[in-house]
Amino acid sequence: xxxxxxxxxxxxxxxxxxxxxxxxxxxxxxxxxxxxxxxxxxxxxxxxxxxxxxxxxxxxxxxxxxxxxxxxxxxxxxxxxxxxxxxxxxxxxxxxxxxxxxxxxxxxxxxxxxxxxxxxxxxxxxxxxxxxxxxxxxxxxxxxxxxxxxxxxxxxxxxxxxxxxxxxxxxxxxxxxxxxxxxxxxxxxxxxxxxxxxxxxxxxxxxxxxxxxxxxxxxxxxxxxxxxxxxxxxxxxxxxxxxxxxxxxxxxxxxxxxxxxxxxx
Amino acid sequence: xxxxxxxxxxxxxxxxxxxxxxxxxxxxxxxxxxxxxxxxxxxxxxxxxxxxxxxxxxxxxxxxxxxxxxxxxxxxxxxxxxxxxxxxxxxxxxxxxxxxxxxxxxxxxxxxxxxxxxxxxxxxxxxxxxxxxxxxxxxxxxxxxxxxxxxxxxxxxxxxxxxxxxxxxxxxxxxxxxxxxxxxxxxxxxxxxxxxxxxxxxxxxxxxxxxxxxxxxxxxxxxxxxxxxxxxxxxxxxxxxxxxxxxxxxxxxxxxxxxxxxxxxxxxxxxxxxxxxxx
Numbered sequence: 001x002x003x004x005x006x007x008x009x010x011x012x013x014x015x016x017x018x019x020x021x022x023x024x025x026x027x028x029x030x031x032x033x034x035x036x037x038x039x040x041x042x043x044x045x046x047x048x049x050x051x052x053x054x055x056x057x058x059x060x061x062x063x064x065x066x067x068x069x070x071x072x073x074x075x076x077x078x079x080x081x082x083x084x085x086x087x088x089x090x091x092x093x094x095x096x097x098x099x100x101x102x103x104x105x106x107x108x109x110x111x112x113x114x115x116x117x118x119x120x121x122x123x124x125x126x127x128x129x130x131x132x133x134x135x136x137x138x139x140x141x142x143x144x145x146x147x148x149x150x151x152x153x154x155x156x157x158x159x160x161x162x163x164x165x166x167x168x169x170x171x172x173x174x175x176x177x178x179x180x181x182x183x184x185x186x187x188x189x190x191x192x193x194x195x196x197x198x199x200x201x202x203x204x205x206x207x208x209x210x211x212x213x214x215x216x217x218x219x220x221x222x223x224x225x226x227x228x229x230x231x232x233x234x235x236x237x238x239x240x241x242x243x244x245x246x247x248x249x250x251x252x253x254x255x256x257x258x259x260x261x262x263x264x265x
Numbered sequence: 266x267x268x269x270x271x272x273x274x275x276x277x278x279x280x281x282x283x284x285x286x287x288x289x290x291x292x293x294x295x296x297x298x299x300x301x302x303x304x305x306x307x308x309x310x311x312x313x314x315x316x317x318x319x320x321x322x323x324x325x326x327x328x329x330x331x332x333x334x335x336x337x338x339x340x341x342x343x344x345x346x347x348x349x350x351x352x353x354x355x356x357x358x359x360x361x362x363x364x365x366x367x368x369x370x371x372x373x374x375x376x377x378x379x380x381x382x383x384x385x386x387x388x389x390x391x392x393x394x395x396x397x398x399x400x401x402x403x404x405x406x407x408x409x410x411x412x413x414x415x416x417x418x419x420x421x422x423x424x425x426x427x428x429x430x431x432x433x434x435x436x437x438x439x440x441x442x443x444x445x446x447x448x449x450x451x452x453x454x455x456x457x458x459x460x461x462x463x464x465x466x467x468x469x470x471x472x473x474x475x476x477x478x479x480x481x482x483x484x485x486x487x488x489x490x491x492x493x494x495x496x497x498x499x500x501x502x503x504x505x506x507x508x509x510x511x512x513x514x515x516x517x518x519x520x521x522x523x524x525x526x527x528x529x530x531x532x533x534x535x536x537x538x539x540x541x542x543x544x
Contacts, residue, residue: 169404218357225350227374237369
């Protein structure tokens with residue numbers, strides 16, 4: 001049994017960022033991502049980078065660890081930079097690489113775009129690093145609450161998300177068990193051509209789906225037996241509360257935004 | 266309160282028009298505070314009885330009463346308040362992402378205020394001896410621990426009867442004994458009825474009364490001690506006799522007369538070591 005399995009990238013901790021109301025984090029990150037596109041001067045980029053780095057340091061998660069989490073997107077960031085470097089043809093020619101001219105605007109724009117990209121990914125990953133999936137679910141339920149008026153099934157959506165989260169480890173364990181059972185019957189998952197390996201997945205997926213449906217049926221029955229009758233009239237154990245630190249975070253963020261508009265050129 | 270807690274009046278049930286009857290004209294009553302075991306082989310209709318009691322299924326014929334209320338569409342949520350169920354598969358009844366959330370699920374459904382919820386969760390976890398696991402996720406618990414959480418979740422809603430629907434059949438021996446111990450401790454401390462549904466005759470020893478189901482019919486109602494004297498018939502309807510009862514039977518056959526039919530190892534031991542002095 002895998003006891004260390006962590007869903008998502010959550011790193012347990014007790015820092016200020018960890019303890020913030022998940023709604024605060026989602027709202028701030030949403031607006032950060034939005035306002036990142038308003039930055040257009042070195043000073044404004046500097047300000048936003050400062051904000052992102054400070055937030056990252058406040059989490060007390062080691063910076064190399066956070067950057068390691070960005071691994072899959074490093075390629076995109078570097079690729080964007082070089083794309084701009086070679087394609088943009090404005091400003092003065094700075095230097096020639098094998099007779100290919102590199103323009104000054106190309107360097108500045110390439111840097112700006114990839115920095116934007118980098119900040120965007122880093123700040124959003126701070127959310128998943130410091131917030132448990134269930135907290136994010138609660139925050140989404142709370143933030144979407146107004147949509148109830150137009151009959152959007154907010155409670156059902158949140159319950160669906162939390163049940164999926166609860167069953168991810170269970171289904172992973174099940175997959176491991178089935179793949180061992182099938183391997184012992186001679187199914188080869190590890191060698192052969194890609195086509196062969198894709199075909200080997202079938203005897204894994206079929207029993208997995210069958211058991212998932214069985215589980216769903218059992219779970220529905222258990223939920224009904226325990227008195228579940230929809231969101232109406234339910235109370236909640238997990239409650240989100242806006243504390244002083246959340247107000248502080250909002251104030252700081254608004255200051256950064258004001259700063260952003262003064263540093264724009 | 267007068268009258269029985271649960272009453273079945275001529276109940277018949279089948280899953281579909283063209284399906285065979287799963288229950289045929291079943292009658293029985295269960296009193297408040299009573300501990301009942303329902304046994305029978307696979308497909309004898311014993312699990313169907315559990316689902317009928319809290320309205321997960323409804324009978325084609327006959328009436329079912331729980332706590333004075335007829336089980337029907339109108340009363341269904343009130344009935345489910347008095348009936349707590351623990352199912353067979355420990356994984357498929359765990360709704361919350363942590364132990365605490367899971368116990369809260371039943372309370373949340375009933376609109377219990379938050380402070381009350383926190384108090385009850387703590388209390389129920391202490392009762393099933395799981396207080397050290399409040400924040401644990403289900404995949405970090407053993408099967409027996411998950412079933413104990415399920416029991417705590419049921420206890421938290423303060424039902425009048427708890428139905429254990431083959432709750433130990435998917436557990437290892439250790440988990441099984443954990444559940445049996447938890448349940449027998451509860452029987453002594455709380456005034457509520459228990460219905461244990463099982464095909465394992467070892468689990469009926471603590472029951473006040475045993476209902477034996479065979480092919481959808483109520484085959485016998487008896488005390489555990491009376492039941493074990495009908496060994497041949499039990500074997501005929503596909504039930505395995507526990508080791509102690511079988512040994513007592515063999516002893517009788519070779520001429521060792523025991524005073525009463527022992528139900529467990531302790532009783533058998535008592536009979537054996539005092540045997541010589543009684544001669």
